Every structure is written in C-alpha cells, then in structure tokens.
Amino acid sequence: MKLKGDQTTARAMNRRLILNLLRREGPRSRADIATVIGLSPAAVTFVVADLLEEGIVSEGKTVPGLTGRRPIPVDINYEHALAVGFKLMVDSVECVATDLATNPVAAMRVSLDGHDPHKVADLLASTVPELVKLAGRPDAKLAGIGISMPGVINHEQTACVRSYRFKWDNVPLASLVATRVHVPVWLEDDTNAYAIAQQLFGLGRQHRNMAVLAIGVGISCALVIDGKLYRGANGAAGKFGHTLYEENGRLCECGKRGCLMAYHSQISMLRRWREATGHEELGLPELSGALASGDATALALVADSGRALGTALANLVNITDPEVIVAGGEAVSLGDPFLTPLREALAARTFRTAPPLLPDWEDNSWARGAAALVTQKIFDFESSGGITDIASLASVMTAGSSSAA
Ligand SMILES: [Zn+2]
Structure with missing residues (x-):
C-alpha cells in the first residue's frame, strides 16, 4: 500500500523536475517533458494541470507544422508573480522588483542610516509598496522577499549569525521583515545569493x-x-x-x-x-x-x-x-x-x-541575486512559496504573526 506521504513527496519531486527542465531548456510539450525526465505521460499531465491551475506555467500556441498539428508547448509563466530583492550594503540598499526570471521591472536605491536591525526592517518593509507601485503591476502577486548581505547566515536563511561589516550577531532579519510585510522572506550571504542568480538564469545556467x-x-x-x-x-x-x-x-x-x-x-x-x-x-x-x-x-x-x-x-x-x-x-x-x-x-x-x-559585466546582478532567493524557492522547493496578493500589502506596516519560511 502506498502511503499518502510518499505520494506527496513524489509529486513534489516531479514538480521540481518539470519546473527546472522548463527553466533550463525553455518551452516543451508534455510528451517531451515525459521523455526527457523519464516520467509517465500521465504523471506529467497530472503535475502540469496543477501548475496551470496555480498560474505558475502557461500553455503556448500550437505552431502548425508540415506534418500537421504540433503538440502544445508548456512554459513557466514568469509574469505570474513579482519577487522583491534587497542587497544590503554598509550605507545603502539596492532594491529591485523582478519577474520570476529575475528580470528587473523596478529598481531604486535607498540610503541606510545606521544598522539598528528594527530600523533596517522598517526601512525595507516601507520600500516594498513603493517598489510594487514603481513596477506598475497592481494585479501581480508578490511571491516573497529576498535579502542579501555580507555575513554568515543560518541554514534556515532567517538570521544573520555574524556580520563584521554590520556588527551584527544573531539578528533575525528575515523574521523582522516578514512580521511587517506578511510574505515569505529569505536572507542569504550576498555572494551566495549572487551565485544562485548565476545558477538559475546567468552564466552558470548549464x-x-x-x-x-x-x-x-x-x-x-x-x-x-x-x-x-x-x-x-x-x-x-x-x-x-x-x-x-x-x-x-x-x-x-x-x-x-x-x-x-x-x-x-x-x-x-x-x-x-x-x-x-x-x-x-x-x-x-x-x-x-x-x-x-x-x-x-x-x-x-x-x-x-x-x-x-x-x-x-x-x-x-x-x-x-x-x-x-x-x-x-x-x-x-x-x-x-x-x-x-x-x-x-x-x-x-x-x-x-x-x-x-x-x-559578469551586468550592473544589476547583485540585487537580482537577492530576488533570486525567492525564485529559487519556487523552482527548487516543495511548495510554491506562499504567494500573496499585492492588494494585501496595504497592511504592510502593521505587525503580524507571519514568519519566514
Ligand atoms: Zn579577515
């Protein structure tokens, strides 16, 4: 007898395989996906139906070919949600809103006066609605926030264990921001976040x-x-x-x-x-x-x-x-x-x-790296990452109980 837990795990794994294939290779038909990954066509159809319903993938147009109808390609819907990335530097923060392929749709820089963790969290939280407004996508959903900074970050990606440049010890910055914005927030060392962006969509893709x-x-x-x-x-x-x-x-x-x-x-x-x-x-x-x-x-x-x-x-x-x-x-x-x-x-x-x-000659890779923390959760992890409506950002500055993943 198959346990429910096994089925959930298998489904999550198939979902991850399919999303990562589409990210690396671009649009593919269900039949192609099944062949490349080695899954049954039924299993692929099942997972793709879920992803379509969630809006994470979309169907492309069938291109008429010489030999009749071609299969409908499926691709990741990178427009589905926005990710916000913050790169913390000693005296300023580079802020970016991106699509799920980490393409920037809005960017700004705010100055940082001091490193008091609560004030830093207030500043980041207050910047989110501004970025979303700047992006001009009022109907988009916010998938989450990624923050990168120089330092040692815990495995849960919630706290800065030590940063010499910020003089921080055990600062739970992701949780501090999550209680203000109510979306999942992840924290990462800046070079690690940059590497994730390179791996997902940059020079390290292959x-x-x-x-x-x-x-x-x-x-x-x-x-x-x-x-x-x-x-x-x-x-x-x-x-x-x-x-x-x-x-x-x-x-x-x-x-x-x-x-x-x-x-x-x-x-x-x-x-x-x-x-x-x-x-x-x-x-x-x-x-x-x-x-x-x-x-x-x-x-x-x-x-x-x-x-x-x-x-x-x-x-x-x-x-x-x-x-x-x-x-x-x-x-x-x-x-x-x-x-x-x-x-x-x-x-x-x-x-x-x-x-x-x-x-890498691109100027904006670093803030994109922070946003990539969000995208990575969607591609590599079991859940789709607690996507939230932009409309709910009206309550951004109120305290709440949501915590980082
Ligand atoms: Zn040293």
Missing part, C-alpha cells in the same frame, strides 16, 4: 559545478557543487577573502591579520594605490582612467593583485574542481590589466587545466 568569485569591498567565493550551493556546516563556506595572504600582515575587518582581502579587494587595491600616489581622493573611476592611459604604477599594482588572486584561486580550484569560475564585483570593471594576470596565475598553479573565468 553548469553543475562552479565557483562564483566576488571582488568588491571584500573577497568571497560561493561554490555550487553538484548543482547545489555549498553553505558548509555553519553557513560560513566561501569566506575566501579571509584565507592567509601574509603572515602578521595588514589588519582585516575580521580582526585577524594578513587576510587576502586586506590587500586585494577592490577597496584594498584603491587604498594601496592612494598610498603609492599620495592622493587620498582617488577612486575607482580614476584608477580605471589611469589603467587606460597606461600609468605604470596603476598597472603594476592591479597586475600584482590579479596575480595574487589567481594564485589563491588556483588553490581553491585544486580542491573543488569547478567547470567555470564566474567573476563579479566592482574589481571586474578593471578589465584586462587585472584579469589577464589573474588568469595567467590561475593557469600556472592549477593542477590540471584551469577552468574558464567568465566576468
């Missing part, structure tokens, strides 16, 4: 093993292993910037000395360039300009950081063997003077062939 390197204020590296984000035993995997670069060296934000990011994050490169030139006011645009005009000091400094990062990255590659490395963050904009020495050092120190390093 890869089951990849490293996602982020070089900005800090340096970190999210790992997707066998198709899953690797978060480690304590959610602290990928803190690549805190690997040792120089014994007893410069002080890092983590309190230890000599970390890689204390020398070679984009911020650290700028600081070293200012020290070398004696000009305190110089920023990233000036550094890019100096590189473009062939300034020897700037070129040498950026090449030095490229080599150091390439060497460190080779250690990571030798341990995890990724198919590709996606590189993002402000430092990527430094271009070839930075990336060529990085690739050369990576190739020189990799045990076998170095994987291709793919720079």
Whole structure:
C-alpha cells in the first residue's frame, strides 16, 4: 500500500523536475517533458494541470507544422508573480522588483542610516509598496522577499549569525521583515545569493559545478557543487577573502591579520594605490582612467593583485574542481590589466587545466541575486512559496504573526 506521504513527496519531486527542465531548456510539450525526465505521460499531465491551475506555467500556441498539428508547448509563466530583492550594503540598499526570471521591472536605491536591525526592517518593509507601485503591476502577486548581505547566515536563511561589516550577531532579519510585510522572506550571504542568480538564469545556467568569485569591498567565493550551493556546516563556506595572504600582515575587518582581502579587494587595491600616489581622493573611476592611459604604477599594482588572486584561486580550484569560475564585483570593471594576470596565475598553479573565468559585466546582478532567493524557492522547493496578493500589502506596516519560511 502506498502511503499518502510518499505520494506527496513524489509529486513534489516531479514538480521540481518539470519546473527546472522548463527553466533550463525553455518551452516543451508534455510528451517531451515525459521523455526527457523519464516520467509517465500521465504523471506529467497530472503535475502540469496543477501548475496551470496555480498560474505558475502557461500553455503556448500550437505552431502548425508540415506534418500537421504540433503538440502544445508548456512554459513557466514568469509574469505570474513579482519577487522583491534587497542587497544590503554598509550605507545603502539596492532594491529591485523582478519577474520570476529575475528580470528587473523596478529598481531604486535607498540610503541606510545606521544598522539598528528594527530600523533596517522598517526601512525595507516601507520600500516594498513603493517598489510594487514603481513596477506598475497592481494585479501581480508578490511571491516573497529576498535579502542579501555580507555575513554568515543560518541554514534556515532567517538570521544573520555574524556580520563584521554590520556588527551584527544573531539578528533575525528575515523574521523582522516578514512580521511587517506578511510574505515569505529569505536572507542569504550576498555572494551566495549572487551565485544562485548565476545558477538559475546567468552564466552558470548549464553548469553543475562552479565557483562564483566576488571582488568588491571584500573577497568571497560561493561554490555550487553538484548543482547545489555549498553553505558548509555553519553557513560560513566561501569566506575566501579571509584565507592567509601574509603572515602578521595588514589588519582585516575580521580582526585577524594578513587576510587576502586586506590587500586585494577592490577597496584594498584603491587604498594601496592612494598610498603609492599620495592622493587620498582617488577612486575607482580614476584608477580605471589611469589603467587606460597606461600609468605604470596603476598597472603594476592591479597586475600584482590579479596575480595574487589567481594564485589563491588556483588553490581553491585544486580542491573543488569547478567547470567555470564566474567573476563579479566592482574589481571586474578593471578589465584586462587585472584579469589577464589573474588568469595567467590561475593557469600556472592549477593542477590540471584551469577552468574558464567568465566576468559578469551586468550592473544589476547583485540585487537580482537577492530576488533570486525567492525564485529559487519556487523552482527548487516543495511548495510554491506562499504567494500573496499585492492588494494585501496595504497592511504592510502593521505587525503580524507571519514568519519566514
Ligand atoms: Zn579577515
């Protein structure tokens, strides 16, 4: 006798397989889906009927072919709901509303005065109706909110266990926002969220093993292993910037000395360039300009950081063997003077062939990463994620009992 629980699990698994196939490959007929996944046509029809009723998939038009009627394709209805993403930075928040393919439909930036968790939650909650209004989709549903920030996040994706940049210990930010907005809220380390976006709809879409390197204020590296984000035993995997670069060296934000990011994050490169030139006011645009005009000091400094990062990255590659490395963050904009020495050092120190390093030039990938936390729940998890009517957002600022998933 088959237990009800087994049937529910099987159905959830089939649902996940079908949605992920459509996400990766685009529209497919029910017959094609059954063939590719290896399910019975009846099982596919059953799950697709559910998804159609929920509005998560829709049917396309039959294209008349030479050999008569073609089967009706089924595709994910990315317009079905909105996701909201917040990328928390030290002094501002990048805010975005996206469709379920993480395409932005509205974006704004708000400044952050201080890091009191309740005030941060108030600010995020008050921004949601503004974003939805800006998106001009009053009839759309809100699938949830994703928040990304630098730090160690718990496995439930509800609390920040530790953030050096925010000076937070055990802050349940997702729950704080969920009690104000009444939709599911998920929290994630910013590089992990960025990796999820790359995996779902970006440069990592076709890869089951990849490293996602982020070089900005800090340096970190999210790992997707066998198709899953690797978060480690304590959610602290990928803190690549805190690997040792120089014994007893410069002080890092983590309190230890000599970390890689204390020398070679984009911020650290700028600081070293200012020290070398004696000009305190110089920023990233000036550094890019100096590189473009062939300034020897700037070129040498950026090449030095490229080599150091390439060497460190080779250690990571030798341990995890990724198919590709996606590189993002402000430092990527430094271009070839930075990336060529990085690739050369990576190739020189990799045990076998170095994987291709793919720079991500898109500006809005990070906030999309936060929104992708919502989308990921819809594609990869058993439920459709508690979709809520936009109309109910009128009660956004009132306290409630809803909690994050
Ligand atoms: Zn450190």
